[in-house]
Amino acid sequence: MNELLAVVIITLLAVISPGPDFAMVSRNSLLLSRRAGLLNACGIGAGVLIHVSYALIGLGMLILQSLWLFSFLKIIGAAWLIYLGINMLRQTYAPLPPPAQPALSTTASHLSALKTGFLTNLLNPKTTLFIVSLFMQIVSPQTSLAVQIGYGLFISLAHVAWFSIVALFFSSPGINAHFLRMRKGLDRLFGGILIAFGAVLAASSLK
Numbered sequence: 679m680n681e682l683l684a685v686v687i688i689t690l691l692a693v694i695s696p697g698p699d700f701a702m703v704s705r706n707s708l709l710l711s712r713r714a715g716l717l718n719a720c721g722i723g724a725g726v727l728i729h730v731s732y733a734l735i736g737l738g739m740l741i742l743q744s745l746w747l748f749s750f751l752k753i754i755g756a757a758w759l760i761y762l763g764i765n766m767l768r769q770t771y772a773p774l775p776p777p778a779q780p781a782l783s784t785t786a787s788h789l790s791a792l793k794t795g796f797l798t799n800l801l802n803p804k805t806t807l808f809i810v811s812l813f814m815q816i817v818s819p820q821t822s823l824a825v826q827i828g829y830g831l832f833i834s835l836a837h838v839a840w841f842s843i844v845a846l847f848f849s850s851p852g853i854n855a856h857f858l859r860m861r862k863g864l865d866r867l868f869g870g871i872l873i874a875f876g877a878v879l880a881a882s883s884l885k
Contacts, residue, residue, distance in 0.1 A: 707848035715845025721795025723838035730830030752883035759876030766869030
């Protein structure tokens with residue numbers, strides 16, 4: 679029971695701490711659509727499952743013990759965040775459509791939202807550290823594989839639930855209508871945040 683409680687508390691604290699996932703979901707929910715934010719959340723959950731999978735089969739410890747491999751992953755993650763940030767800074771918008779003519783959603787945009795959420799989480803070395811450390815230090819080696827898989831599913835669902843709440847909040851009509859008028863400034867803000875995250879990550883990998 680103590681192990682379960684520790685996993686739940688540590689997961690919840692890690693999930694709600696601000697980071698690239700939060701910046702991306704809140705931005706896309708504000709400036710694109712509620713659906714985009716929710717799909718970002720689902721992509722984040724899928725990324726978490728990948729982290730959990732390699733932690734369960736022991737590759738997580740290999741990543742942490744291999745300095746060059748972990749540094750390489752950090753550089754790739756930094757490059758992805760900087761790429762997203764630059765795209766936000768370069769974003770251009772058509773005039774806002776009237777209320778009776780909402781912007782159309784396409785299958786391609788849905789897949790793009792899923793992919794963005796998935797890659798942002800998958801390439802985040804902080805998520806690697808969190809999940810691998812959790813399974814190496816908190817979860818006992820005697821814990822059955824079925825229970826460990828259950829922990830992994832909980833961690834993934836906790837991410838999906840939290841970022842879905844974030845998406846629903848930032849895409850609510852009152853908040854969305856207010857911030858949508860400032861979309862260019864918001865793109866500069868969120869783009870700058872992601873570039874800053876990427877720059878800090880790159881600097882730490884080069885030390």
